[in-house]
Amino acid sequence: GAVVSQHPSWVICKSGTSVKIECRSLDFQATTMFWYRQFPKQSLMLMATSNEGSKATYEQGVEKDKFLINHASLTLSTLTVTSAHPEDSSFYICSAREDRNQPQHFGDGTRLSIL
Amino acid sequence: QQPVQSPQAVILREGEDAVINCSSSKALYSVHWYRQKHGEAPVFLMILLKGGEQKGHDKISASFNEKKQQSSLYLTASQLSYSGTYFCGTELYGGSQGNLIFGKGTKLSVKP
Numbered sequence: 001g002a003v004v005s006q007h008p009s010w011v012i013c014k015s016g017t018s019v020k021i022e023c024r025s026l027d028f029q030a031t032t033m034f035w036y037r038q039f040p041k042q043s044l045m046l047m048a049t050s051n052e053g054s055k056a057t058y059e060q061g062v063e064k065d066k067f068l069i070n071h072a073s074l075t076l077s078t079l080t081v082t083s084a085h086p087e088d089s090s091f092y093i094c095s096a097r098e099d100r101n102q103p104q105h106f107g108d109g110t111r112l113s114i115l
Numbered sequence: 116q117q118p119v120q121s122p123q124a125v126i127l128r129e130g131e132d133a134v135i136n137c138s139s140s141k142a143l144y145s146v147h148w149y150r151q152k153h154g155e156a157p158v159f160l161m162i163l164l165k166g167g168e169q170k171g172h173d174k175i176s177a178s179f180n181e182k183k184q185q186s187s188l189y190l191t192a193s194q195l196s197y198s199g200t201y202f203c204g205t206e207l208y209g210g211s212q213g214n215l216i217f218g219k220g221t222k223l224s225v226k227p
Binding site (some may be wrong): 002007032033034042043044046049093097100101102103104105106107109 | 117128144145147149155156157158159162163202204206213214215216217219220
């Protein structure tokens with residue numbers, strides 16, 4: 001149980017393109033979903049937290065207009081990187097959890113490469 | 116507020132034991148432990164919620180001290196599959212929406 005599916009696994013695209021990443025909880029309802037960014041050999045950095053039906057809460061330094069998050073249902077959240085540039089290249093990982101006393105379960109991550 | 120993990124790296128022979136520590140300057144609501152292999156997403160190992168709690172499965176266990184500021188992960192009779200980077204994720208009391216703050220990680224390498 002507790003499976004989180006993230007798509008796509010990798011994306012390569014040109015600078016200026018917008019990229020959408022999907023995160024789905026397959027066998028549980030996720031009241032909260034989280035989006036992280038991870039650079040090579042570094043820790044997970046939280047970008048934003050989203051609850052179903054409400055606006056996402058962004059961490060300090062994360063541009064809301066660049067990283068659009070939508071949490072339309074209890075099983076789906078999307079992250080759209082708008083007008084992506086090479087510095088946005090990274091490993092993006094989502095996680096989802098049922099409630100506060102449950103663990104966060106991670107998707108497999110999306111490796112984004114902007115040329 | 117990032118928790119401090121130690122050691123940063125450890126190399127073991129198969130069958131040896133290891134301990135990874137995670138410390139916070141403030142009392143924690145919970146501690147979560149994850150293992151991440153290169154190029155993959157983190158995999159959940161354990162969550163600790165109560166002070167003085169100890170739990171485990173197979174040969175991996177963890178403890179949470181009474182003050183809820185320190186947690187340790189114990190790996191006994193290590194196997195090759197234990198290799199990876201271990202992260203503790205900590206949640207503060209009153210933290211925003213129960214966000215986890217992750218330590219910098221401990222890289223564990225198990226050699227044959």
